[in-house]
Amino acid sequence: MAKNGEGTLSWLRHRNRERVLGVLRERGRISQADIARITGLSRTTVHTLVSELKDSGVLHEVEAGVPGSRGGRPAVLLMLRDSSLAVVGIDFGHSHVGVAVADIGHNVLAERRCDLDVSHHAEKALDTATRMVGEVLAEAQVERKSVIGAGIGIPGPVDRVQGTVGSATILPGWLGLRIGSEMQDRLAMPVEIENDANLGALAELTWGAGRECSNFAYVKVATGIGAGLVIGGKLLRGASGTAGEIGHTTLDEAGALCYCGNRGCLETVASGPAIIELVGLINGEVPTLSRIVELAVAGELRCHRAIADAGHEIGVAIAGLCNLINPERVVVGGLLSRTGEVLLHPMRESIRRHAVQAAAETLEVVPAVFVERAELLGSLALALQSSSDRMATANGGARP
């Protein structure tokens, strides 16, 4: 039923213009061809809209040179001219807080990181992050009133409706804390919270290995194993936000007991602690996961084998995922992705062996562009995306 002129030519033009602007807000710098691909609008329509936006001073052209991209990029990209607007990203790790500010052209203007026992001291972590936001804004010379939103990353499952942490075992000091409203009060700006694997997926979608991809799975392999699923250019969150918990895929019903309460989960055989236990003592000491990664790359046989076997097991779980969502690409991030082919080669072989042929043969398995900064950049991308959604809603609900 028509309302507000819905279906008329001018309504359609307005809607298409908002879609183009929405993509620019989300992606920062982007080519005309990519705008057409993402919006589904014809190249001619995009060309006309872009020309109008350039003439009215809303858009300008910039030289290619995307941070973190590999290989050849198109020569001319488009970006929004209004770089006075900014977003804030906050990354809570188990033992650190990271904070960054970016303009809506997706340029990271300042970032800081400090070590802190975040898992056990939630209030202190929130206060520290609040202070650091003030510091990065001052450093980037961005006024607080220009900040249109903040994205917050949590290293565990997130209840987005309640704005709370969804697991007592992963972040013991955070149980029941309403992170969303606490931070909204402290920062006086809209905030969104998200788990680490989903943020890794957003970082790769916005700046990294998922840039030209509408359907991909980001798999974080570190202390835990989780996935962020991007379908049609959007994160798939599921009914209660647990979509992508592949770390708790059952591989062996009679296997070892997992901390989640089930048996034989992928994490019981391929997570950081499982690999550390499997490797055992190296020169009389229990090695850290970082050390195992270094040794595996250097060819130390036990470390190499432990990580290769983990890659194989993770591949079994990913094969199931591929049968369900048929992604174009699997982007592998997290600390273990630093081992490159040590992890990726057996993972590819295992996917090929266990997934249906049609899903496996078109699939690329590639390392993530970001490892240490994935969650921080992802929290910026989350803020950019949510701000874009809010603006589109305010402008008449034109999101595709």
Ligand SMILES: [Zn+2]
């Ligand atoms: Zn489990």
